Amino acid sequence: MKILLVEDDPTAAYILEQELSTHHYTVEIIADGQLGLELARTFHYDLLVLDIILPNLDGISICRQLRSQGLQMPILLLSAKESSSDRVMGLEAGADDYVVKPYELPELIARIQALLRRGNSTLNxxxxxxKLQFYPDACQVTYSGSLLHLTPKEYSILELLLRNPRRIYSRSAILDHIWPSGEFPTEEAVSTQIKGLRQKLKGAGMTVNLIDTVYGLGYRLKAPPEDLSSAKMSQEKTEPVKTRSHSAPITPADKLQAEAKVQAVLQQVWEHFKESLPSRMMLFEQAIAQLSTGTLELELRLSAQAEAHRLIGSLGSFGLPKGSEVALQIEQLLRLESLGKNEAQLLRYLLEQLKEIVKDKPTTTATASDLKMGLSRLLVVDDDAILTEQIEREALNWGFEVKVATNPTVARRSISSHPPDVIVLDLTFSDTKENGLTLLAELAQRTPRIPTLVLTARNQLSDRVEVARLGGNVFLEKPISSEEIIKAVTQELNRNQKPEAKILIVDDDFQVLAAVSTLLTPWGFQVKTLVDPQQFWETLAATAPDLLILDIEMPDFSGIELCQVVRSDPRWSDLPVLFLSGHNDPEIVHQVFAVGADDYIQKPIIGPELIARILNRLERTRILHRFTEIDELTGTATRRKSIRDLEKLIRFAECQNQPLCLITIDLDHFKHINDQHGHTVGDSVLGLFGERLKQFFRSEDIVARWGGEEFVLGLYAMTREKGAKRLTDFLKIWCQQEFTDGNNQTFRVTFSAGVAEYSQDGTKLPELYRAADAALYQAKAMGRNRVLVSNMGSTHKVESL
Structure with a gap:
């Protein structure tokens, strides 16, 4: 098939061309919009992929002109513009799909393939x-010739999976594909529809489960039974319906080779791209220099803006999404109507970020071997050839590299030469009298431990107790499906992933430091040791550990004194602290916990106990941070985290002599929404509001939920007037969002807001909050649905709906 790619960023275009070539597509690349239009008019293409911002003629105009002339080839638009209004404009111009830069290559390829399938459907x-047959044109589904009566949602889910047989869809992805944007069901709605679909298929006589649940990921179409010919899975000719066949399945080896080829090409392109970076950065430097003096020329501004736009796609293609995000911020900054010294400083900050991101990118080239080594290694120790083959096939689909050992002796050799990440172990073998429990006992002595799942037909309590004593992680009883085995393997492997955590150990005994470091390093910890307590404060700041281990008795400063210092500083008040000591005096133990220690371990150190306590403490800290830093419903920062971040920004604004805009927001009549439409709908409103705020404002802005329907924003280097204008722009867009409850009642939601500024309205966070909150309540008193600036006596109002 032939694809015309109209893209003025040569790097992004070349990378996409190489990826499409591995899928056997013919790609023509044009960088000029007007020339792209002429080619699309003159020659046949199966698909047109258009960037929106192009020289001479933009992608939207190309799309409109082609559709006005009756040309119906599928069109996919690429753009860094991600607002719903931009997507609507592109789709209304006649595009079939709209992908936002930076994009994930696998997703883009999947979308291109879907458009090509639809675009080449001259035959029904x-x-x-x-025995299942799905007739899209007739909107009918039959099994063994009998008509199935499916709900519209069941029908749509089935079609989605049948048209994309190798793709895994999460429940949220299915919601996005099937449900209208005005509806806000929970993910359980997907589970309910799939359950109903499965029951109807089973009732029609289907003996296998058509839809696989991929644990932790979503749903996909089950591979056809092994005794069926390839033609059975193809799209067969029927009367009166004609068909075309699917392409041959892609094996894991094919996928690895294709990925390796793309990675090799990416590495070559990256080297060339790096050579061009100094001139690209110089363009931004020139813009900053002119902007600092207030003399930014229009031509330079447009050139820098276009360069930032190209970098969005290029950096995303190289696997640098953070770089794309920064490039997008630069582009948005350069699009502002008025630019001055404040914007020059922010542009300088963003440029330095961009340089760091690019500098840190690895330069090694991935090979097929490297890619394979990236897979989790699974060792199956079982002599059941049929079951191990099924496990191997299922495991490959889940991204495992699988090795099979038919007895414990072979397993020992495999573990010695290539230690696996996880083991599935049977307890009995036909060709040896050795019991699998012997191997399990040996595995229990390894450091670090390899998660081991025992798989056996022996379901005796004594076996279960012995497996538990020997450290077996999971006990699986035969008979069991390969899918259930791999599901359990994945769950256990995720639970036993090596922790990525930094640990600082302070002890004046070199032998203790060496012993503890040797014990912790194999577990994946980054260990920093310190023998001189005099250097503690500098080392703590430089290391920024996730956990601190202290001895009690040390020269100059005791561990108890160091713990007191840590707990008295807000930056380290939540840092987990463990004590190692030879003391068992109850008074000392009491003193240790009184100064804020989290745990106390008596010397001599017992390795497994120390590891277990560290892992426990880190896991609790991770869970605590999750609930104390991220609001689960809206995905925004919590009140606690945002207060810390806002106070840092205030200190930074003071040092840099910059403004800081603090905004308080309250959704109007939210109690009425909960009372009339239900709390589930109310939660949907809050969730979407938080998501939209994060999308609209800059990534460095603070977006937080302070409770109920109250949100707080912190906008660095922005005055209250500019902050109020930006929030008013958001209010105009938000007011157009429609919601629908369970009774099909449609409604919209507005909000009121107050805006304050450091240092005009205060120099401390409580002062700024009181000023913004006073403006918020004044906005409510004036009729709601508006943004009011503190102490200014004027509002930026959007008429009530």
Whole structure:
């Protein structure tokens, strides 16, 4: 198939061309919009991929002109513009799909393939799976010739999976594909529809489960039964419906080779791209220099803006999404109507960020071997050839590298040469009298431990107790499906992933430091040791550990004194602190916990106990941070975290002599929404509001939920007037969002807001909050649905709906 790619960023275009070539597509690349239009008019293409911002003619105009002339080839638009209004404009111009830069290559390829399938449908088709037949044109589904009566949602889910047989869809992805944007069901709605679909298929006589649940990921179409020919899975000719066949399945080896080829090409392109970076950065430097003096020329501004736009796609293609995000911020900054010294400083900050991101990118080239080594290694110790083959096939689909050992002796050799990440172990073997429990006992002595799942037909309590004593992680009883085995393996492997954590150990005994460091390093910890307590404060700041281990008795400063210092500083008040000591005096133990220690371990150190306590403490800290830093419903920062971040920004604004805009927001009549439409709908409103705020404002801005329907924003280097204008722009967009409850009642939601500024309205966070909150309540008193600036007596109002 032939694809015309109109893209003025040569790097992004070349990378996409190489990826499409591995899928056997013919790609023509044009950098000029007007020339792209002429080629699309003159020659046949199966698909047109258009960037929106192009020289001479933009992608939207190309799309409109082609559709006005009756040309119907599929069109996919690429753009860094991600607002709903931009997407609507592109789709209304006649585009079939709209992908936001930076994009994930696998997703973009999947979308291109879907458009090509739809665009080449001159023949009617029927999708088949065993005895199931799906007629898209007739909107009918049959099994063994009998008509199935499906709900519209069941029908749509089935079509989605049949048209994309190798793709895994999360429940949220299915919601996005199937449900209208005005509806806000929970993910359980997907589970309910799939359950109903499975029951109807089973009732029609289907003996296998058509839809696989991929643990932790979502749903996908089950591979056809092994005894079916490849033609059975293809789209067969029927009367009166004609068909076309699927392409040959891609094996894991094919996928690895294709990925390796793309990675090799990416590495070559990256080297060339790096050579061009100094001139690209110089363009931004020139813009900053002119902007600092208030003399930014229009031509330079437009050139820098266009360069930032190109970098969004290029950096995303190289696997640098953070770089794309910064480039997008630079582009948005350069698009502002008025630019001055404050914007020059922010542009300088963003440029330094961009340089750091690019500098830190690895330069090694991935090979097929490297890619394979990136897979989790699974060792299956079982002599059941049929079951191990099924496990191997299922495990490959889940991204495992699988090795099979038919007895414990072979398993020992495999573990010695290539230690696996996880083991599935049977307890009995036909060719040896050795019991699997012997191998399990040996595995219990390894450091670090390899998660081991015992798989056996022996379901005796004594076996279960012995497996537990020997450290077996999971006990699986035969008979069991390969899918259930791999699901358990994945769950256990995720639970036993090596922790990525930094640990600082302070002890004046070199032998203790060496012993503890040797014990912790194999577990994946980054260990920093310190023998001189005099250097503690500098080392703590430089290391920024996730956990601190202290001895009690040390020269100059005791561990108890160091713990007191840590707990008295807000930056380290939540840092987990463990004490190692030879003391067992109850008074000392009491003193240790009184100064804020989290745990106390008596010397001599017992390795497994120390590891277990560290892992426990880190896991609790991780869970605590999750609930104390991120609001689960809205995805925004919590009140506690945002207060810390806002106070840092205030200190930074003071040092840099910059403004800081603090905004308080309250959704109007929210109690009425909960009372009339239900709390579930109310939660949907809050969730979407938090998501939209994060999308609209800069990534460095603070977006937080302070409770109920109250939100707080912190905008660095922005005055209250500019902050109020930006929030008013958001209010105009938000007011157009429609919600629908369970009774199909449609409604919209407005908000009121107050805006304050450091240092005009105060120099401390409580002062700024009181000023913004006073403006908020004044906005409510004036009729709501508006943004009011503190102490200014004027509002930026949007008429009530």
């Amino acid at each position: 088709t029927v999708l088949t799976w065993e």
